[in-house]
Amino acid sequence: xxxxxxxxxxxxxxxxxxxxxxxxxxxxxxxxxxxxxxxxxxxxxxxxxxxxxxxxxxxxxxxxxxxxxxxxxxxxxxxxxxxxxxxxxxxxxxxxxxxxxxxxxxxxxxxxxxxxxxxxxxxxxxxxxxxxxxxxxxxxxxxxxxxxxxxxxxxxxxxxxxxxxxxxxxxxxxxxxxxxxxxxxxxxxxxxxxxxxxxxxxxxxxxxxxxxxxxxxxxxxxxxxxxxxxxxxxxxxxxxxxxxxxxxxxxxxxxxxxxxxx
Amino acid sequence: xxxxxxxxxxxxxxxxxxxxxxxxxxxxxxxxxxxxxxxxxxxxxxxxxxxxxxxxxxxxxxxxxxxxxxxxxxxxxxxxxxxxxxxxxxxxxxxxxxxxxxxxxxxxxxxxxxxxxxxxxxxxxxxxxxxxxxxxxxxxxxxxxxxxxxxxxxxxxxxxxxxxxxxxxxxxxxxxxxxxxxxxxxxxxxxxxxxxxxxxxxxxxxxxxxxxxxxxxxxxxxxxxxxxxxxxxxxxxxxxxxxxxxxxxxxxxxxxxxxxxxxxxxxxxxxxxxxxxxxxxxxxxxxxxxxxxxxxxxxxxxxxxxxxxxxxxxxxxxxxxxxxxxxxxxxxxxxxxxxxxxxxxxxxxxxxxxxxxxxxxxxxxxxxxxxxxxxxxxx
Ligand SMILES: Cc1cc2nc3c(=O)[nH]c(=O)nc-3n(C[C@H](O)[C@H](O)[C@H](O)COP(=O)(O)OP(=O)(O)OC[C@H]3O[C@@H](n4cnc5c(N)ncnc54)[C@H](O)[C@@H]3O)c2cc1C
Numbered sequence: 001x002x003x004x005x006x007x008x009x010x011x012x013x014x015x016x017x018x019x020x021x022x023x024x025x026x027x028x029x030x031x032x033x034x035x036x037x038x039x040x041x042x043x044x045x046x047x048x049x050x051x052x053x054x055x056x057x058x059x060x061x062x063x064x065x066x067x068x069x070x071x072x073x074x075x076x077x078x079x080x081x082x083x084x085x086x087x088x089x090x091x092x093x094x095x096x097x098x099x100x101x102x103x104x105x106x107x108x109x110x111x112x113x114x115x116x117x118x119x120x121x122x123x124x125x126x127x128x129x130x131x132x133x134x135x136x137x138x139x140x141x142x143x144x145x146x147x148x149x150x151x152x153x154x155x156x157x158x159x160x161x162x163x164x165x166x167x168x169x170x171x172x173x174x175x176x177x178x179x180x181x182x183x184x185x186x187x188x189x190x191x192x193x194x195x196x197x198x199x200x201x202x203x204x205x206x207x208x209x210x211x212x213x214x215x216x217x218x219x220x221x222x223x224x225x226x227x228x229x230x231x232x233x234x235x236x237x238x239x240x241x242x243x244x245x246x247x248x249x250x251x252x253x254x255x256x257x258x259x260x261x262x
Numbered sequence: 263x264x265x266x267x268x269x270x271x272x273x274x275x276x277x278x279x280x281x282x283x284x285x286x287x288x289x290x291x292x293x294x295x296x297x298x299x300x301x302x303x304x305x306x307x308x309x310x311x312x313x314x315x316x317x318x319x320x321x322x323x324x325x326x327x328x329x330x331x332x333x334x335x336x337x338x339x340x341x342x343x344x345x346x347x348x349x350x351x352x353x354x355x356x357x358x359x360x361x362x363x364x365x366x367x368x369x370x371x372x373x374x375x376x377x378x379x380x381x382x383x384x385x386x387x388x389x390x391x392x393x394x395x396x397x398x399x400x401x402x403x404x405x406x407x408x409x410x411x412x413x414x415x416x417x418x419x420x421x422x423x424x425x426x427x428x429x430x431x432x433x434x435x436x437x438x439x440x441x442x443x444x445x446x447x448x449x450x451x452x453x454x455x456x457x458x459x460x461x462x463x464x465x466x467x468x469x470x471x472x473x474x475x476x477x478x479x480x481x482x483x484x485x486x487x488x489x490x491x492x493x494x495x496x497x498x499x500x501x502x503x504x505x506x507x508x509x510x511x512x513x514x515x516x517x518x519x520x521x522x523x524x525x526x527x528x529x530x531x532x533x534x535x536x537x538x539x540x541x542x543x544x545x546x547x548x549x550x551x552x553x554x555x556x557x558x559x560x561x562x563x564x565x566x567x568x569x570x571x572x573x574x575x576x577x578x579x580x581x582x583x584x585x586x587x588x589x590x591x592x593x594x595x596x597x598x599x600x601x602x603x604x605x606x607x608x609x610x611x612x613x614x615x616x617x618x619x620x621x622x623x624x625x626x627x628x629x630x631x632x633x634x635x636x637x638x639x640x641x
Contacts, residue, residue, distance in 0.1 A: 143636060158641050163632035167579075170631055174576045178555035191551050198548075240541075247544025251536035256526040256547055260558050262276055262338055262345070262516070 055133020273335015
């Protein structure tokens, strides 16, 4: 896919995600748009475009299932148990009737019994792109707000304490994106998910603060991104668990693998 | 970037260069010899030797134009070389990388004949150079510097003081900023290429907190610099200083990251039960992996001909944070190693405290990200 094709695809995806109700509706619309073929033909480009945009638009669809099924070489469609932080297991339902009890009320996530082991590399990349997009969505909301709102006769954006929080957020997101662009194996994808989870949690903390009382209201969109971040961070391993796992790999090998090269 | 880069030879592919270099280094061990005591004198002598041998064998010549003794090829080859030097612990990367900051500056701003005459001396280990920017009254607010240069016939007469000038006590030349115009801000600053043995230059080494006294004060009393030693035109000094930073943050950073990986490996060796410290080791590794990936992205942009700018502040923040986190982890995982024993860890831990200060402080970097990358307007 060249840059122009990617842009076109992203534009179409963005429109679809903003115009279609999340969940089953968006699931069907993306299938209609050719998501299964895209995944089969250019998995990493498809995952990157679709999941990042889910994050940026705040939409959701049960596509992580497909990514895992694809990596297992099984037909797409349907749902399967997925590992969650703390040894728990969840299923991201594709049934219209399911509502679930996740903190993010839109997500039809069900706690289920331990399932069969699943491959994690592509799934972690997908969730990492999603977290990255979510982080950027929060940063965009906070940035707009600090430029628009005045206190003490000045824009909030002129206060260094807030500027540094938002700078910190951008740095974390940019760092996570670099790890994602270079994620091609098991360990590099694990690290990318950890970096993206950390970045999105950083974004949630700083952007929530910058938005003040407004960001605490249910009318403002921030809380949906914050809650989504919390849920996605735990899926297929949380930032905390994944970094510990990376540390175990280092301890076992007695050396730090250099995963990317000039 | 300059007249020199036109028609530069393409050079070998990075992989070919790397495997050739590794084979050569396997045959020619440049590790510090038996008498090496780790003192700054010994470090600088070792650095000279490494540069000289690599220059004589040709490895040091790639990535530089032929007019300064180079053999052409992309700057990525210099990144590969520095990575290998760091990975084999042949020279301290901070000292080694001075060339990455000062040579591109000379190539961009010096009269071609001056660059042709001088650059090979630095690359081949004949000389050390230093960077005289900071002053007692002007650190982060570099544009407020007050060292003055006054034109007198075909010389400039310089008066003022520089401080924290790394390697000034070893340096034969200095890239110096001084105020030439009446304008109190950026516009009045010019850059000069000063011979450190010029009468009126006094260097007084400063003690550092990590015991490697790498920087000095430089006093300038009626120092006369020939007019053809100005870099660029009068008033170009600020632009030169800004152009220099991205160099510092591309190839140099790749070297430094490679160096930090060797420190993490060493920590894994030294830790009694690394498995018990998995969380902290994983965090340190994640931070290093992140800056390595970011630095690789920057290298790719450089290779594609991009002009590096304020986005390199992201690289700088990631690197400084990762370096301090790694050394904090060392202190946690090896209790007493820093506090109770006069070890390399002590020196490295203490030196890591400077990572958020030199090359633009952590706060100044965040100011740049907020202003230039996030578009938040003025403070
Ligand atoms: C090991 C080492 C090597 C060095 N080598 C060289 C060299 O070779 N050549 C050279 O010219 N210089 C060198 N320096 C100097 C270095 O560039 C300066 O120390 C640095 O620019 C900071 O300036 P300062 O020390 O005056 O601190 P200050 O500018 O006084 O800053 C002190 C504190 O105030 C904060 N601060 C300042 N302005 C702002 C602001 N606008 N917003 C928020 N916070 C702010 C800073 O972040 C910092 O925390 C070196 C320094 C070190 C430590």
